[in-house]
Amino acid sequence: MRAEDLEDMKRLPLFNGVNPALVEGMLKCAYLQRFPAHVELAREGEPADFLHVIVDGNVEVYSAYRDRETTVAVLGPGSSFIVAAVILDRQYLKSARALTPARVLLIPAEAVRGAFATDAPFARSIALELATAYRGVVKELKNQKLRSSLERLTNWILVQDAATGNTGQIELPFDKKVLASRLGMVPEVLSRSFAALQPYGILVCGASVKIGARDALVRLAHPTATIDDPLT
Amino acid sequence: MRAEDLEDMKRLPLFNGVNPALVEGMLKCAYLQRFPAHVELAREGEPADFLHVIVDGNVEVYSAYRDRETTVAVLGPGSSFIVAAVILDRQYLKSARALTPARVLLIPAEAVRGAFATDAPFARSIALELATAYRGVVKELKNQKLRSSLERLTNWILVQDAATGNTGQIELPFDKKVLASRLGMVPEVLSRSFAALQPYGILVCGASVKIGARDALVRLAHPTATIDDPLT
DNA sequence: CTTTCGACGTGACTAATATCAAGGAAGCAC
């Protein structure tokens, strides 16, 4: 790993307040690896060998059952994944693949567990990370169990718009079929849902979505802090 | 709290390896409270005032959106809930109600956060708890997104049977409508699903379910470690 | 320039799940 990259890594939120020597130790045995798009980074069911931290690019986290597959999340730079599996020394519950060319920091699970066992600030940092991740999944579960596909799409649009400054114009950050799977529907249903939102002021052109009337969407989608607000 | 109860509380898994003085301190300001059935223990959206630990009875954790409601989990003795909200000092994401008369240990959030900040073993214990809970929700999300209602029911039966010693005979631990909501379907669909399992050797009589042919169920439901195995 | 391929959209149809309505059975108050 280059010295400059190493300095970047040390500033990761996961390492906030952690004994610098320990961070150094973890990073010394870590790999900063480049992956081309479409490559599999982790496979469901395998033992957790590495804690993954995304440095660049997007990663799709997904899971399969029978002949079906669903994407659980799409993660960007700064996100770490499979923390829980590493801490508990268990199998991955999900697979992951690079959606774009990506740089990922791979920290050996053994080192992470060691730091977790010896360094209190790191253990706390991990706990906070897990608590946040836990709440994220709970929200997603509620989203799935309580809402129709049209409601899920509409709320996703509103969240996305809010995250990019409420400009009334968003760019889809990945393919529509990935978005469909992320939202728990088949691509055809996503297409039709976008079409169904036209009367509510939504105009889709390629990857860009114009929001004509935010309030109409809100009336349709009933956004709720305990599902949609990433800070709640 | 009675001295005898206090000793019981100290043996909770959450307190494993934690400085006894600290545990004592947390318990000193905690309440061991009795709730009659149907009473609400926590309401979605409110700030997390207490960490709840179930001592006796069953608690339903649920969430509502518009005019819909879904149960996220049914917890029994030994389970704690709203750990994540307490640690992060956020709102509850879910409501909870007593399904049966219940005894619940209520530890003030402030005390829990204090212990978390000062005691490393407790922070680790919390992290492990959160990691396990996280994986549980992930499995549930996969269950919902990847399986049909019949598959969910069948796998639930298999898990339940395994948890009670593979006797080929299980007792539903709560009302069918709660089970339906837990499994993400409406009570009518649960009824029909039980009926649809008759050809697979399932015989339902009131709250007891006889499993005639485990292997037929397995062929139908394709149980998978990364969704169904509680230890994976 | 042409070909190929994958992503996307759309129509027609099917399957899965929800809703509505009705009735039976069990528990409980009186």
Add this chain to the structure above:
DNA sequence: GTGCTTCCTTGATATTAGTCACGTCGAAAG
């Protein structure tokens, strides 16, 4: 006992989501 109420089941029907087939478009390769 009688009369409630709640839970559960079942049938008919509606709504929602998935499948299959096909056409278009645009990017990339040849």
